[in-house]
Amino acid sequence: MVKIIIDGKEVNAEVGDNILDAAAKNNVYIPSLCYVKGEKCLGTCRTCSVKVNGNIMAACTIPVSEGMNIEVNEPDVTDMRKALVELLFSEGNHNCPSCEKSGRCELQATGYEVDMMVSRFPYRFTPRQVDHSSKYVWLERDRCIFCQRCVDLVRDKETDQKIFSIKGRGTNARIEIDKTLADKMPAEQVRAASDLCPVGCIIDKSQGFDVPIGQRKFEIETIKERALKGSIDE
Amino acid sequence: MSDSNQNIFERYSFDRTRLMDVLWDFQRRDNYISSNNIEDIALCLKLSIDDVKETLSFYHFFLDKPSGKHHIYLSNTVIAKMNGYHEVKQALENETGCSFNGVDKTQTFGLADANCIGLSDQEPAMMVDEVVFTQLTPNKVKNIIEKLKQGKTAEEIANPKRYASNTLDYVHAIVDSNIRTASRVLFKPERDYKKILNTLITTTKPEDVIETLTESNLKGRGGAGFSTGLKWKLGREAQGKDKYIICNADEGEPGTFKDRVLLTESPKDVLLGMIAAAYAIGSKDGIIYLRAEYWYLKAFLQQQIQDFRDNGLLGEQILATTFSFDIRIQMGAGSYVCGDETALIESCEGKRGTPRVKPPYPIQQGYLGMPTSVNNVETLACAGRIIEKGSAWYKQLGTPESTGTRLLSVSGDCTQAGIYEIEWGTSLNSVLNMVGAVNTNYVQISGPAGDSLSVEKESERVFCYSDLSCNGSLMIFDHTRDILNIVSDYAAFFVEESCGICVPCRAGGVELKNKMHRIIDGKATQLDIDEIKQWSKLLKGTSRCGLGTAMPNPILATLKKFPDIYHEKIIVQKGPLLASFNMEEATSAHELAYKNLVQKGAE
16 A cells, blocks of 8 residues: 545545545546556547646556655546546537437547537548448547557457558558458457447447437436446445 | 468568568569569468558558559659659650559559658659669650660669669669768768677676666657667566567658668768667667658668678677677568657568557567667667767767767758758858858758757857757758748658558648648638647647657747738738638539620620
């Protein structure tokens, strides 16, 4: 155990935990779109940025250490987290009302959590191609936020090869699916990959809408409540 | 599978971490990497096809479709644009019958732009296959293309005297080194490497080497300025089955070319530095990560390594001691972000050049997860001198805090572009005098990622780590140059080179680039300037690596130093319409249609 300070309050944290997990265990929510608890840190979305001893750092990338002074609710960095979520909304094409993932989407939920109303950045309406060539997976590239969860965490069971990958770089980057390997995915793995995707980019073709549009109930539980519940229960 | 393919895989022992080399071998054989071969590569290296494409598509110089027999890349830096880039580009299109980003009908020429290729002292310059041509004019282009059409190779044209590619004459035939100052620390000719190394290995302990380096106060010359002695100390203490020394020869910062010249004129100083690092840390393997823009240096460097091996200075049991160390060259393939040490390591492992999450740092877990010391070419060359002459000798030069000398790659509006070895502590003013710069308005130091200086306000500033901690690039612009265009060019450069793995750099960079266009187009208001400042904070604060944090630098610095050039472009909103809204433009289509109809009616 080490002692750390979160927003002025001294709390205990377990050695080896990153700031994001340590904060959650102390009932402090930090938004995040790429980090998956218990998996290797991806550090791509940067929406968990907080101030650590005065410097801005992504909370999922930094292990806690004794005396660390962490500011989560500091106004500048709070606005930066919001700005990053807004950037994602303006970079991709996110039409929540017609999205299969609406109500179960981490980007959407995080948008609410950071109090986003509209993106401060101009919407780009970048044309992106949908890939529906694989048997079970619908790849809706409009919604991809390049978190790399699928790239790093979804593997072919037999060969341990990547099923999803990124082609190109920078603004030309796009998510790809290996059709041969994807067509071998068992139904549970397809479902898991779709659930792992923080947006509606990886869609399970067999599933579609859980509940028809117009009958869905949202915000039964906020993403903040979900994140904290899992941690404090431990 | 063909025997030829089999040979390539055998050359790299079917090792997936050598994917960069495998891709290069295929491309050099076939001129591109075909989808059949991508399948073969995937199969033999036990990767998925998309895995291979992931790496291939990341690098500017890897081609996955036929792109002509000769690949021509014209350097499109701001310096090139000041020296006739547009005319040369036009000439290239005319002579080859091919437009940029395309291939001509006969499949002979493929044309494309390239970001800085390390020849700012002799722009316009272009890469043709694996050599370069410098100081181009439309006539020179015509001549080169004609010869290529006649069936000559680029190498034969650049090297008419047919020097062997592993000789210094060969390199000199292709490019000039343009060293403008007398040697202080670097470029010392005729050194007895055997004697220096013998003294090092037989009379000093590794700890003493680290002590000497620490004492010398040598700091990393790549830009970050981390103490070399401390890095090696951490490397020695780090736990690992193997340890690695990597020489970062990926100088991609626009305007820099000092490493090109060091590797040409003093390659053995760099090798010596690597050996000293290996001895200090306890490493057996070294890698020189050489940018693909410097292909023409590869055979020459390989020969330098071989000379050392032949003299017992590299390889097993160096100088009959128990110390063994060898070096291989890893070619890059066109990516600026690979200059970041963790991205460079990823690339060495055959992957996309995306910077890793830190911690852990390479000195703890680097290449193949093992402790790795990544050092800049110039740092290693300095280290090679310090172990010979001692720290006291080195500290006589420079200032107490910034010891020794610094190589400057000088380009732009001056009479003597080239390499200058200055003592730390020299002022900007004296450098400008030294290089023959007159009427200078603006200087960009350390490349686009660095700082923009107003000569009127800052000529007394001094090159040292506490003031101008320059990474070696110095681009000079006189009063005739349009600063906004230069800054806009830099913004586009960063967007092109962003790896795209983190949100602020990938998505935010585009916003900054668009803002610059808006300003130049005369459509920006004060709000745009305020947003640039605000959004820059986001990029600086939250980006994953130095590329994203540096992206806003040229805009922020020029906004501060040259506020007038921005304010002249700003428009003020009058009335309820947005200032960027142009009523005349918006209604022009209607006016035109109306005019046409009326005229038609009249006829």
